[in-house]
Amino acid sequence: MIISTNWLKKFTDIDVSIDELTKLIGSRLVEIEEVVDLGKKYEGVIIAKVVECAPLEGSDHLNVTKIDDGGVVQDVERDENGLVQVVCGAPNVRTGLTVAWLPPNSTVPETYGNEPFVLGARKLRGAMSNGMLASAKELDLFDDHTGILELDDDKQAGQKFADAYELNDYLLEIENKSLTHRPDTFGIVGFAREIAGIQGKKFETPNRLNLENVYWIEKDGDIETPSVTIEDAALSSRYQAVVLTNVDSSAKSPLETQTYLARIGVRPHSAVVDATNYLMMVTGQPLHAFDYDKLKAVNGGAIDIRVRAGRDGEKLALLDGREIELSMSDIVIANGETPVALAGAMGGRDTEIDDDTTTVLLESASFNLYNLRNTQMRHGIFSEAITRFTKGQPAPLTEPVLAEAVGLLAASAGAKRASDVADAYPGKTDLRKVYAKAEHMNAALGSAFSTHDIVTTLQNVGFEVEVSDTDVIAATPPYWRADVHISEDLDEEVGRLNGFDSIAPSLPVRDFTAISPDGFDRFRSSVRTVLARAGANEVLTYSFVHGDTIAKAGQDLGNAYRIVNSISPDLQYYRLSLTPSLLGLVRPNVKSGYDSFALFELNKTHSKAFGSGEDGLPEEHDALALTVTGVKDGAAYYKAKRLLEFLAESLGVTLAFRIPEGDSGDDSIAPFDGKRSAEVFDVASGARIGIVGEYKTGVQKAFKLNRDTAGFEIELRALMAVAETAPHRYAPLSKYPSSERDLCFQVAKDVRYADLEASVRAALPAGSVAAAVEPLDIYQPDSGDTKNVTFRITLTPAEKTLSGEDVAAVIDGVIQKVTAEHGALVV
């Protein structure tokens, strides 16, 4: 929305600079996105009179003019009478015209700010032209190429164009989003009221907009009062209409009115259209004009206006040439049975006013904003009118604005009011009182307003205020403030108009209890740190993925929550696990020149398979996934396992790894190769915490991965649960030396390492000697069915130094157990 400060000044004084005004508005009303200094655009434009005008010899359309600029422009070639020669190609140029002259060295306003075109003195067909006479388009007012702009004859030669038409103006571009609850500010009067309020001034609503002073011009005609029926009060709280005759549809509105409309982006048309637009901009109340004769024609010569819901299958041809299909949520204006307008949005083609229109039915109404909002979205109509209607214009406003429009049209288009005013008003409401007390308001805001401050502030912007003996403030919001209902709304009003920034910040008082950080937050922080220490890179990826990504990972698309209004197919489903998102990142990073890396993410996953919580909402899982690629030291599985064990160890957790049993249907397992992956368990509790492994060949192909890629996906809360209960591992340091022995067993190659190690451990003594087992080497010859596994056993006594015999006895025990249980040979 664009607000002209000159327009505001017609309704309130502004006695601060534009910079201060901008700051005040920003801090007390609404964000201003941009301030445009309009005057600069018109800096060089001078009003001149055409004194002589004659066709240029040798040209079929150019004229040579001599203009009088009052002699104000310097450094320009003049004749003996002080007149300046300008060549003009406009068909309407003629002697006696008052024009806007762009002298040499001035910039064509239309080009200002983009690629400025600076005029000069140059010859056209041999005749010298000093600058040019400007059209409305060149003046950047509106698109009119039919000729130069004809100014009002009472303007003086030599006057600045900007001064004469009040174009020394600042335009404020307003961020309307934060005014959706303030329909009143969508009119200049309402905006000006706020400007008065934030300057601490009392605003006087223009008399003619006061409900008590509505002024109707004398009725002059005897057309029957239009019959108006609102079929459903929920659709429209008020509908007024009046008939005007003798309307001159070709009349133009005063040029000043046109320049005001043009500067805020509304194109001037005829006096009739301009008057309705002008009043909408001033008051926020849109109006609509029907061609009365055409309107009658659609209903066999009768006027029977009905405001009702659209009907399924009903069609309406709109002003913009479209034919739309109506729905039950649209509000239509019908004459008899025939829809003639889409209420609040756009008129119908069949009742449009045109150059031949002489009789007009003028509508002033208010409609249900929710219905209009729906209409706006469904039919894609974003006019100035519907923008205002969808904020909820107040019903009482329709009357003064309609009366004002009738008066304006009488003045600018010779119209006569030929009927009484029809008024269907089912939505009449009473004004209400809202109560406040200075002490409560100050407690809520931390402010120091007196009762008098509050009363004055509210009265400045049109509230009726009474104060009781006990200092209770009873404020009656004016009819245009449907947003004020409760005392907190008055807190807002008073705090805002006086400036929230004038309130001194303070701090709440709290007791000295320590707040414990969330355990899960702390846990995640250590996981991140450990994995980064292991050289992995944390990523964050979208929660939404393409359906193909889920399918490529071998997961069940049926489990994924689907977004019905997604931006693109790439973001259509909630992901079932994090692994597919990571796999999607491997190939692009490899292509960017990274050959060996690990990516990990901690985030939430969603699946219909997780079920719902007590609140009926889908359960969310917290997952951790990692994928590592470019593994060179053996099968990739072991690299992923190593990274996972590093993490677990740093959390004090010991893990066990088991081949997954069959197809569990678990989507987080689906991408992993059943023969080269393991389900992961906590040894102490037996709890399952996730999966680690290489990916299925199909998955590798689908994500264009190399075989040297593996990863894991962990249920983070399960890991936290076992980490929280993990025992402390510290044991006192021993005073006695440790003894190490290396043992190499040859076993069948299908003997699992974990079983072998378990046998070794089982044979080690418990009690005062601490025993540690470490793998040293796993060797498997290319041929043959055996492998050699070497362990290092370290024995650390707590009470006495171990003798050679003590150690030998332990080692013998180990050998016996392992050979007995696995048919092993000691190598």
Add this chain to the structure above:
Amino acid sequence: MTTPDEARAELLARIRTSDQPQTVLRSPELRELADNIKDLQPEERSGAGKALNELKQELLRAIDERQAELDEAGTAPIDVTAPWDVNSKRPDLLPTETGTRHPIATELERVVDIFTRMGFDAHESRQLDDDWNMFGALNFPEGHPARDGYDTFRTEEGFIPPAHTSTMQNRVLKAGKAKLEAGGQIASISYGRVFRNEDVDVTHEHTFYQVEGVFVSKDASLAQMLGVLQSLFETYFGQKLKIKTQPAYFPFVEPGLEFLIEKPAQLGGKGGDWLEVLGCGMIHPNVLLAADIDPTEYRGFAWGGMGDRMIMLKYGIEDIRHLESGKLAFLRKFA
């Protein structure tokens, strides 16, 4: 002339034994069947075309099955309990100097840490929620125009990926009610991912992060809100900061404000540049009522925002799309 039915058994058998099942689609039999259709009478063509198409679909399914079988068979089992591969050695971790944490995670932890020290507890927000928590509990009536501003996504079931972290407010208020009534305060922040149906460009993302705060007590005031927020940002940036506000409209607060800070010197601020950092306000009585808290006894303030934009400012990140791109070139800048 062969028919699709006659060819079916032969082609399926070939797929089941092939090492490259895809090649069966290029069999001469199929080409012949396709050619045959051209020679048929026009009225027979559609039936024959349909039969051929059905056959092709069946073959494609069989090819998928066979390919999966081949894929599975192609990998040799390994001893998943071993610490490393046979004839190999213990795999190294990756070089520590390449490891990084994500800047969003790091900065969120910092913000949470500051709030914790100020006395707020902290919880991550949900990523899938409902209309009640997104709008209903926050004083947005059904069909209210202010709902439009949030450009929410929806799932088939009508769930909503939260468009602001305020979805957590009703839960936080309900959870804190007992503490409040025992004479304490509610002081809580929620942080996490939010989603908006917005086109992505250098400064816009459909997925971003917010931090939401709620404070309720018997004597909470707007002045306290300003003080708490000023203190937060001064701690975060490690310097004194000027603040100001701008009126704003959010149905769940009254009054509602945008909160701005003067651009800190450490971010190259020279004074006079203002940054909109969050929306805030006094909690609307209807929002307290929705959590069964008596608004005549208690008042509160709330705020939400910050997130990605603060982090981008802090590090000078020029394109918001980098954050969720997973590009190592980006991630490794945060070592």
